[in-house]
Amino acid sequence: MRANEYYRASSLEDAYSKLQEDPKNVLLAGGLWIKKMGQSYNALIDLSTLGLNKISETKEEVIVGSMVTERDFENSPLIKSLYGDAISFATREVMGVNFRNLATIGGSIMGRYPFSDVITGLLPYDVTLHFYPEQEMKLEEFLLFRGKINAILVDIRIKKHVGKGFFKKVKTTALDFPIVNIAVSEVNDKYTIVVGARPMVAAIAHKASDYINSISSPSRDDFVKAAEIATEELQFLDNKDASKEYRIDLARVYIRRGLEEVSK
Amino acid sequence: MIIDKKKMRVVNQKTHSVDGKGLMQGRSFYTDDLADQNSLVIKILRSPHAFAHIKNIDVSKAKALNGVALVLTYKDVPHVSFSRAGQGYPEPSPHDKFILDEYVRYVGDEVAMVAAINEEIAEDALKLIEVEYEVLEPVLDFEKAVDNPSIIHPEDGIKEMFPIGFEPKRNIAAAYEMQVGNVEEELKKCDVVVDGTFYSQAQAHAMIEPHSSNARLDEHNRLVIYSSTQTPFHMRRIMATTLGMPVSQIRFIKPRVGGGFGGKQAFHGEFFCALTTLRTGRPSKMVYTREEVFGASYTRHPMRINMKIGAMKDGTIKAIDCRSLSDTGAYGEHSLTVFMIVGSKVLPLYNKVNAVRFGGEVVYTNHVSAGAYRGYGAIQGNYALESTIDILAEKLGINPRILREKNSMKEKETSPIFEIMGEGTKGTAMIMESCKLPYCIKRGAELIGWEENWPRKVISDTKVRGYGMAIAMQGSGIPFMDMGSASIKLNDGGSYMVTVGATDIGQGSDTIISQIVAEELQTTVDKILIYSSDTDLTPFDCGAYASSTTYISGNAAWNAAQKMRARLIKEAAGYLEVKESTVEFDGEVFTSGDKKVSLNDLSVLWLYNKDQHQVSVTESYIGHVSPPPFMAAYAEVEVDLETGEYEVLNYVTVTDCGTTINPMLARGQVEGGIVQGLGMACFEDVKYDKKGNLLSNNFLNYHIPTHKEIHKLTSEFADSYEPTGPFGAKSVGEIGIDTPPAVICNAIYNATGVRVHTLPITPEKILKGLKELKK
Amino acid sequence: MKVSFYLNDVLVNYDVNPNEYLSHTLRSHGVKSIKIGCNESTCGSCTLLVDDKPAMSCSILTAQIEGKHITTVEGIQEEAAKISYYFSEEGADQCGFCNVGYALVIYALKRELKNPTDEEINDYIVGNLCRCSGLQSQMNAIKRYLKED
Structure with missing residues (x-):
């Protein structure tokens, strides 16, 4: 990785104006992906002194600063208290502790990485992204948005509803990207099914979720059907880690198991 | 004594x-810790093509870059063929490599070298080298290599040091045939004949210390090279010969080495450091990037092995016929010797046969070169033999443990193979002065609960546990040679x-x-x-x-x-x-x-x-003999029948390595070998795209076992004493790696009815097999 | 650019490039105990502690650690000796290239987690690759070290 300048932003405004100065200026979160990509930049804009590394709560929401590390996120009692600890479980599957002490929640989300466990883990829940300059987006809306987001992620806000969650990362070893990942939630009596790493970034299986929500007390067969609908509505592809067919097989099994678990 | x-x-x-x-x-005290602080940093321009001829190469812009001290292409280095294999003299590997050549034979092959005052300048200089390639049709399927219209080594000046079956114009690096008795006739007489074809993949050594070397001139102007090498003396000899220098002018120092597993037997950056320091008078160093470790060092030889075994109804094995094809990649390092061990350190396990045959070819392809890797042919052969033994046991209706006990090597016995097959040459006859294999089999069976558990235990509607076993042998050095x-x-x-x-x-x-x-x-x-x-x-x-x-x-x-x-x-x-x-x-x-x-x-x-x-x-x-250590290994695996995912819950080994000089280190060797073998059995896989680009070129895409995959290893040693060994010891470095592919293959079969003939044994392959069984 | 930080409790001030990584800075200042196995945050051998938390120094820009406390194995010599004792006892010693990274992670684990389960230990150390050992021996060694007061 090459860079001409390391710029410590003094405020969000300062960071934002620096970002606008040059298309080769870049925001620095954990810095892991920037290292991996090995490209050339003009300025690396450091956001670490802007107080974005805190987790707080209001009556309705848990607010996670974009510079919170994945490790602090998974260890936060506020995060653990949500949905039976289902969200932090997804983060704990990312590499090792010595990686997650560097990787940030903001970096994990803004990359919209197809292999992201963090995004799959969050997507079933009511999550809003807050940007500077002032802008809000639901997580799903952000994932579907095509084009460059010319703003700085300040925090994400997770609604504190009552509910349960399931997360499964299918992987070769603990340090692997997911072959596929599945998150299922049951919040306010509504199920949401999410499948990521297909190998594209996570998406909600709306038809399958609607189907299962239309049934008052769903049976195992209904869960099987929902899983089938999900694998039909979402796109799956081959890559070197697995075939499309195997991903579909895995998604079917784990969606059903997830629904069974959260329906208990 | x-x-x-x-x-x-x-x-x-x-x-x-x-x-x-x-x-x-x-x-x-590892190699790069000891590099001179003022070392020139060496970087290599690597081929983007699987096979190409360099038509023109212009390094003038790179040379002109401030901070660049030296740029080398094939025009600037001695045109002397050698083998990087790091073996004794004369090498059983073909001399088919030049320090730099006008042909490049895999994606990652060396095109040019730059030495500069720092890494960034060296990298910038690489980008300034202009190369015009004539792209040639690569050979990427090793089963289509022999007599392929594309000839990977068309050049003059390459040679074998003694007859090894070297036919470069046919893409054959080495070939070998042997037979004891008459296999065809014996098979005809057998009640039962089974056969299976097994494919084993390339595996990466993935030692944590990358290949490193550095050079300087001492106060006598002698060349001093620090290298993370397994073979400092062979390196000194080969370098002296290739560079036309007296041996006396070269000193090789091997500091602490961060893992080798065979991957550091061969040459890596040493020639470039030597040339840089000799030509500039300045210290130099080269450390492989992780991408280079994966993409420009060596892998295990991928192989196709057909194993045919004939037996009588009472379980007496009468004949074994083994035919193999090995992929040595772009260069022929260890091509013949790895290949021969598929036979020589595997087939003698069943020494009571009337006839045994082994043979086949080692072919060139445009893949990363294959070389020495712990297990060295034995793991490939063991996978095929020990899987086929289980197929035979099932066909005979005999417990595979009993079949093995009945037919395997015992103390004071021998095999004619020892005398026929050595390392690239004739072998050495020997009697097994120490062989506690029967004990190993028996004790391992107790530890895994073989009688109660084999072949499978149903845990739930979706979970089944399967039990598998295999036996193995190795050697202890190369007699009369090393x-x-x-x-x-x-x-x-x-x-x-x-x-x-x-x-x-x-x-x-x-x-x-x-x-x-x-x-x-x-x-x-x-x-x-x-x-x-x-x-x-x-x-x-x-x-x-x-x-x-x-x-x-x-x-x-x-x-x-x-x-x-x-x-x-x-x-x-x-x-x-x-x-x-x-x-x-x-x-x-x-x-x-x-x-x-x-x-x-x-x-x-x-x-x-x-x-x-x-x-x-x-x-x-x-050594006058090469007493084999022996091992019996058992595993318990739990398979999810809906997804094919499985976990190895317990891996049991009982090893006869003679006296364990250091019991804890011996255990470390066995268990370290097992875990590498489990990696190969379960998921490690060197993968290329259709153009021959390596896909598995980092730890995110090449997976080695982590703490979370290893659940339980149960490792015991037999009480054994090898009279020719120091205080009764035999070797223990390689034996551990040999069994996992066959053991896991057998355990998965016993759990699911699916036999996976292509390593690694992935959940996807198992699920595919389960679906086919349902049809 | 100038960066100041505490290296094993000693304030140091280094002149670095904006794109320079901590592993490189420290090794070029003679801290050769830091081992670079992959240089892409996947093997863990370059792990050190940043404000007491294990992190991979190959992927931290030196500029990012302004004012922070860095602990290398030189800062935990006695604990490293104790960890080494259990590694030897359990047969976990081999090439040693990954050991320094392990020592720092294990030391941090002991300080961060009280009475961890096997799963928690695994989760904490899984980012450190070892290619030599059977991995079980390290686990046994770690458990014995954690029991020590």
Whole structure:
């Protein structure tokens, strides 16, 4: 990785104006992906002194600063208290502790990485992204948005509803990207099914979720059907880690198991 | 010489590694830690094509870049073919490589070298080199390599050192055929004949220290090279020959090495460091990037092995027919020798056959070159043989444990294969003086609960546990070929300086040799100061390969220690003015009747006060046999029938490696081998795209086992004593890796009914098989 | 650019490039105990502690650690010796290249987690690759070290 300048932003405004100065200026979160990509930049804009590394709560929401590390996120009692600890479980599957002490929640989300466990883990829940300059987006809306987001992620806000969650990362070893990942939630009596790493970034299986929500007390067969609908509505592809067919097989099994678990 | 194990005080006793504490505390003695701070940094321009001819190469812009000290292309280096394999002389590998060549034969092959004052400038210079390639049609399917219209080595000047079946115009690097008895006839007489074809993949060594080397000129203007190598003496010889220099002008130093597994037997950056330093007079260094470790070093030879076994209804195995095809990639390092071990260290397991045949070809392809890797043909052969034995057992309706017990090698037996097949040449006949394989099989079965559990246990609607087994053998060094030696010098204070060429690459040979010497001299390991290996300062050793160090170098150290002991007694007798035969030595004090003197006093006296002289000895050892260690291995796997995912819950091994010189290090060798073998069995896979680009070029895309995949290893050793080994020891470095592919294959079959014939045994393949069974 | 930080409690001030990584800075200042196995945050051998938390120094820009406390194995020599004792006892010693990274992670684990389960230990150390050992021996060694007061 090459860079001409390391710029410590003094405020969000300062960071934002620096970002606008040059298309080769870049925001620095954990810095892991920037290292991996090995490209050339003009300025690396450091956001670490802007107080974005805190987790707080209001009556309705848990607010996670974009510079919170994945490790602090998974260890936060506020995060653990949500949905039976289902969200932090997804983060704990990312590499090792010595990686997650560097990787940030903001970096994990803004990359919209197809292999992201963090995004799959969050997507079933009511999550809003807050940007500077002032802008809000639901997580799903952000994932579907095509084009460059010319703003700085300040925090994400997770609604504190009552509910349960399931997360499964299918992987070769603990340090692997997911072959596929599945998150299922049951919040306010509504199920949401999410499948990521297909190998594209996570998406909600709306038809399958609607189907299962239309049934008052769903049976195992209904869960099987929902899983089938999900694998039909979402796109799956081959890559070197697995075939499309195997991903579909895995998604079917784990969606059903997830629904069974959260329906208990 | 047989020594009572009960009398051993250091050998076979718990002994901490001599370097463990220092390394944990961060003492820095790995190759790159020792590079000169002002080293020029070397980077290599690598081929983007799987096969191409360099039509034009213009390095003028790179040379002009400020900070660049040297740029080399094939036009600037000696055009002398050699083998990078790092073997003894003459090598059984073809001389088919040039330091730089006008052809590039895999994506990652060397095109040009840059040395610059720092890494960034070297990288920038690489981008300034302009190359015009004539892209050639690559050979990427090893089953289509022979007589392919694309000839990977069309060039002149390449050669075999002695007949190895080298036919480069047919893309054949080596070939081999052997037969004992008449296999076709014997198979006709058998009640049952089974056969299976098994594909084993390329595997990456993935040692954590990347290949590293650096060079400088000393005050005599001699070339000094530090290298993370397993073979410093072979490197010195090969470099001298290839660069046309006298051996005397080159010194190779092997510092601590961060893992080798065969991957550091061969040359990597050493030639580039040497040329840079010789031509600029400046120190230089080269450390492979992780991408280069994966994409420009070596892999295990991928193979296709067909195994045919004939037996009678009572379970007597009569004939084995094994036909193999091996992919050596772009260059032929270890092509013949790895191939031969598929037969020579596998087929003798079932030594009661009337006929056995083995043969096939090793072919060139445009893949990353294959080379030495722990297991070295044995793991490939074991996967095919031991899977087929289970197929046979099922067909005969015999418990596979019993079938193995009945037919496998026993103590005092032999196999005609030993005499026929060696390492690229004829072999050496030998009797199994130590073989506790029957015990290993029996004890392993107890530990896994074979009788209760085999073949499977149903846990739930979706979970089944399967049980599988395999047996294995290896060797201990290469007889009449590879030599080790050791020097021992007495210091004032009564400690001993031991210098050995034996190459500690992390396997712990410095500790093992210290224990052997301490045992013989009846002292403690803290009195042994050990130094390995440096071509200037230590006596010759072939290096760390072929499971040779404990047996060959250990025997050399033992010989030296015996000689030192005899010398000390002789000199003490002179001092005490008594007959030698009356002197007793307990490690600290020489006693003869009522006369006594301490080693401590004598050691000081001899240097400072009386008859001043240095007491030192040097001894060597060359093996006359290669006694195999044996192992029986069992696994319990739990399979999810809905997804094919599985976990290895317990891996049981019972090993006969003779005396375990250091029981903890022996366990480390066995378990480390098993875990690498499990990686190969379960998921490790070198993958290319359709153009020959390596996809598995980092730890995110090439998965090695982590703490979360390993649940339980149960490792025991048989009580065994090899009369030709040092204090009864045989080798233990490779045997551990051999069994996992067959064991897991058999266990998965027993759990699911799916036999996976292509490694690795992935959940996806299992689920596919389960679906086919349902049809 | 100038960066100041505490290296094993000693304030240091280094002149670095904006794109320079901590592993490089420290090794070029003679801290060769830091081992670079992959240089892409996947093997863990370059792990050190940043404000007491294990992190991979190959992927931290030196500029990012302004004012922070860095602990290398030189700062935990006695604990490293103790960890080494259990590694030897359990047969976990081999090439040693990954050991320094392990030592720092294990030391941090002991300080961060009280009475961890096997799963928690695994989770904490899984980012450190070892290719030599059977991995079980490290686990056994770690458990013995954690029991020590």
